[in-house]
Amino acid sequence: MSDQRLTHVTGCWVSQPLPSGEKYRYGMVKMPHGDSGSKLQVSWFMPERYQGMVDASLVGSGFQNGMDVQDATPGTGVRSLGIGSIMQQRILAGSQQVLVDFPESGERHWLPYQHLRQVKGAKHRFITAATGKELDAERMRLRMLAHAIETWNENTGALSHLNIEPLPHQINLVHHILASGNFNWLIADDVGLGKTIETGMLLHALHQRRQIKRVLLITPAGLTKQWQEELYDKFMLDEFEIYGEDFSINETRQWKMHDHVIGSMDRFKQEDHLASLLQAEDWDLIIFDEGHRLSRRQYGQKLDSSDRYALAASLRGKTEHMLLLSATPHQGMQDKFIALLELLRPERRRELMLLSLKPEILHDMVYRNHKADVTDAEGNFIFQGKITRAMKVPASEESQAFDKGLQDYLRRGYAAGVEMGRTGNAIGFVMTVYRKLAASSSAAILNALRNRLARLEKKLNDEHGTDEPVDERYFGEWEEQLATNAKEFFAGEIMLLNELIEEAEQLMHNDCKLQLFIDEVIRKILATNPVEKVLIFTEYRTTQDYLCETLRYHFGEDKVELINGSMGHAERRDAIARFEDHGQFLISTEAGGEGINLQRQCHIMINFDLPWNPMRLVQRIGRLYRYGQKKKVVVFNIHQPDTMDQHIIDLLYDRIDSVVHDMAAVQKDEFNEGLKDEILGELAELIDVEDILQAATLQGIERTRERIDEALRQAQTSIGKQRELFEYAARSDANELRDELQITQEHLLSFVLGMCYQLGIEVAERTHKSKLLRIRLSELVMRELGMSPKASPRMDVTLDRELAAHRPDTQMLDLNSPLMRYLLNKARDYDFGGLAAVVQGDELGEGALFGAMLRWQGLQGKRMREEFVTIQVNEGGAKLNTEAIGQWLLQPAQPAELKPMPEHCKALFAGAESAINQRLASVSNRYLIPENLQWATAGWTI
Known part of the structure; x- marks a missing residue:
């Protein structure tokens, strides 16, 4: 009857025909005997109970459908498939096999019956009113906690190796997307809320679930390295390689060796790179950072797609799941926004065309957190408690004389560029860089002017390429090293440069800005607290060196640390550690504007120069003004209003501040500082500051005011449209996890x-x-x-x-x-053990306590979601994940004694099963259908 090559394992159920040949006896193998288990010692239970020896060749499967079994396949190195339930049985080529459903892995396998042993699951023990050694209250509690901890991590990514403390809005976002059963989303959180962190948590959770293997992350050119560093440093995701830097592809088959790839969208959009990429195997997930750069506009019936959009559209068929990240996906352009959503859900194109009439369809494809609503774990608003002080540099003859000469140089340079047409754009760019350097420090502009003169006099021959992608954090440092050609921009440039250099040298001898920085800011800070730590920002390395030299001269060599774009991640980390330990001043370029968090040791920041892009200022302040800051953040902004450029920058910031305040006041009954930051971020993304400043040089200050107001009006309109539409997007909800067992x-x-x-x-x-x-x-x-x-x-x-x-x-x-x-x-x-128990729990009341794993699958059978739920059953009915259970799980469980009646057990179990099925049904949606239910524990409470 059986395949004698297979050895029966202890606990295997067997059957044997009775002598009459009409019925069978059933029993369980107690121990195999003889060579290769040819003899079996069996405890027979039906029709009579006795033990005896039997030849293995004379027995067959005694298992019944629905029995709980464990895979006990013998052999060194063979890992058990776990515990499952028997679904069907068959005989194939003389081999008796059973189909076992393994709910934990979601797999079903036909296995030889000889290698299975019966187990008594939680349901069986409860319904049969198990007693004795099978019951263990504390082990039941620990078993429940183990399931809950694992599942909570898989659903939020919050308990894995993260070098961060996830915030509630980040946990809620990850949970919402994972629980939706669909991973095609536009994550549109406000600037500064951590889209990188949310993406890292999501990737980590998907890896924990074993739902993704191949991931393609496409970013702007200058951010590939930053993404790679952040994913490794914060999430220990060290598999990501940068295409074109860490590896290249010579033959299509080489793509198989690279499952985690980061690439530049501007590199991938090129014809040869795109052709190669499209030959790669499909990806489990494709992510586009700064998705608003994927532009497609509609003109009548004609669609005009950018190369970047064409890249995303080409890749859409290479993945089942796509994520887009963008704080400003709408930008006042409905057709462009719809085109982004069409990338995510091409099958919903007809619905998307009616977005204005049915904006509610955004709820399951766009997720947006508002900075004004974000709180910490205790419910306190994170973005509050900030003081900004403007420190105005007194006017001096030297600064006014230099500024007059510089403005003349800039006008002549811009005019020469305009006269040359498109080929003159490079001259305009150089002029813009010089004016930004002048607004930073006298040392920065003096160094740049000297370098320009040296090139014209053929004393400086170094070249600096302009076609390489530049990390946006280090753009200012790159600008500072910009090489210019050795030909005069305009007639008389050398003579004018000599005059400017002489005036700049005079300015450095009486540097009012530096004196104010030391005497009116630094010394007064230290007078209040001699050991106060201060974070200082500047956009340029020359200014950084200038400040470093000055601070070390006044306060000591070991008191000053630097962060800039030339430093690797480890160097920056060491500099921060020294600053937080015994240092006092940390001077950073924009390299520290993102990715470093200093809120635990520092609350004072000085902007030695104001960035021309207001968004950079928000990012700088975010280094201190974030979760974990215990003090009010104090920000000193140093202004020099006696120069034209600084006057325009001040005007721009004042007008933006006024508009932001008005918009925030209108949108919230109770003014929230976070809402102001949020709107500032949206405005900054929509204003071309450099265009406004260039126009100021050529058209005068009055026209500049008009340009600023015009830009702000357009930005306000765009933000208004975007905010109105985004009211329908999904967002962080304090009740997001209300129905689930939350782990602390x-x-x-x-x-x-x-x-x-x-x-x-x-x-x-x-x-x-x-x-x-x-x-x-x-x-x-x-x-x-x-x-x-x-x-x-x-x-x-x-x-x-x-x-x-x-x-x-x-x-x-x-x-x-x-x-x-x-x-x-x-x-x-x-x-x-711990599958069943009798527990003492006054807070639980008399009744029953269950733990169960619930799982849902997608429309094609792929597992998409699972939960661990606890069920409390008593006279009031069955309730899931009650607060009382959460409290009971915190303390060692106390055992109790009870002799439950089987009929009462069945009634209690039926109540729990009904509640579980309601939960399975309520979570199901257009993307999710129930997959299975696995009882983990079951116990009686008294």
Whole structure:
């Protein structure tokens, strides 16, 4: 009857025909005997109970459909498929096989019945009113926590190895997208809310779920390296390679070696690179950063697509899922916005054409968080408590004389550029750079003018390429090194340069701006607190060196640290560490405008020069004005109103501030500082500041005022349209996770302590307000962790990210930690126990407590979502994920005694099953259908 080449495992159910040949006896294998298990010791249960030996060749499968079984395939190195339920049985070529559904992996396999053993799952134990050693209250609690912790991490990405503390709006966004069953979204969060972090969390969660393998991330040219650094530093996603830098493709088949790729949209849009990319295997996910750069406009019946849009459209067929990131996707242009949405959902093109009539369709394709609404974990607004002070540099004869000469030089330079047409654009660019350097410092413009004169006099021959992609954070530093040709822009330029250089040298001898910086700002800050730490921003390296030299002269060599574009990530990190430890001044170029967070040690910032793009100012302030800042942020902006350019910049900032204040006041009953920052970010993205400033030189100050007002009116209109439409987008909701079991740090700590006690891991000491655990591993645990016998069993562990960051020898117990993974796997293992119990819980009342995994799949059977739910059943009915259960999970469970009646057990279970099915149905939508239900634990409460 059976294939004798297969050995029966203990716990396997077998059957044998009775002598009459009409019926079968059924039993369970207690132990195989003989060569290759040719004899079996079987406990027979039906029709009579007895034990006996039987030849393995005389028995067949005794399993029944619906039985819970465990894959126990023998053999070294064979990993069990886990626990599942029998669905069907068959005989194929004389081999008896059963189809087993494994709910955890979502797989079904035909397996030889001989390699399966029956297990008693939570449902079976509860309905049959199990008693005795099978019941363990504390292990049931720990099993529930293990499932809850794993699932919470998979649904939010919040518990893995993150070098960040995720904020509620970021967790909600990731959860919302993962739970939607559809990964085609436009993430349109306001500037400064962390779209990079949200994307990293989303990628990490999808990796945890094993739902993505191949990812293509396409960014603006200058941001590829920044993305690579951030994904590694914050999320330990170290697989990403930059196309064209870390690797190149010579043959199509080489794409198979690269599953995580970052590339520049301007490189990929080129014909040869795009042709190669389209030959690559399909991607699980394609992400476009700054999606508003994918432009397609409609003129009547004609569509005009940019090369970047054509790139995205070509790639749409190479992936099932596409993410677009953009804080300003609308920009007042409805047709362009619809074109972006069409990339995400080409199948909904007809609906999108009616967007003005049906804006509610945005709810399942656009997600937007507003800066004004963002809070910390305690519900406090993050963006509040900021003071800005304008420090005006007194006028001097030297600065006025220099500015007069500079404006003459600029006018002649711009005029020469305009006269030359398109070929003169380079001259206009150089003029713009010079005026920005002059607004920064006398040292910066003096250095630039000297370099220009040296080129004209053939004393300087270095070249600086202008066709390479430049990281936008370092654009100012790149401008400063810009090489110019060795031909005069206009007649008499050399003579005028000599005069300007002489005036600039006089200006440096009486540098009122530098004197104000030292005497009126730095010294007065230190007079209040001699150890105060100060962050200083400038756009240019020459100005940075100038300030560094001055501060070191006055306050000491070891008090000043620098951050600029020439430094690698590790160098910047070390500079920040020194600043936070014993340093006092950190001078940064725009390289520190993004990606560094100093809010825990510093709350004072000085802008030695104001950036021409107001958005840069928002990003600078964001280094201190962010979650975790305990003090009011104080920002000093140094102005020099006696120069024309600075006057125009001041005018621009004043007008923007006035418009922002008016818009914020109209849109919120209670004024919120965060809303002001949010609108400033939107305005800044829509205003071409450099165009306005260039026009000022050629057309005068009155025309400049008109240009500023005109630009602001257009921006206001665009923002108004965008905000009205985005009212229909999905957004962070405090109730987003209301119906789910939420896991806190307290739950994690309780789980770790409980597992240590169960597994004999000694907790020798708890320090740092109980955040640090000093533990001693048992020999068994060390062996199962694969540790060397000579390794120290002592270990410092913590759940606190900040503590782990400052203690290199302390292991962070996130979900990437080997120890945490070990504890979770142990708690979820069948042999750990805790599938059923009787628990004492006054807060739970009399009734039953269940834990279950719920799973949903997409329309083609691919798993898209899962939840762990707890169900409390008593006289009031069945309730999911109650606050009482969340509190009960925090403390060691107390066992109790009870002799439940099977009929009562069935009634309690039916109530829980009904509530579970309602949850499965309520979450289902056009993208999700129920996949399976797996009971994890079941117990009685008294």
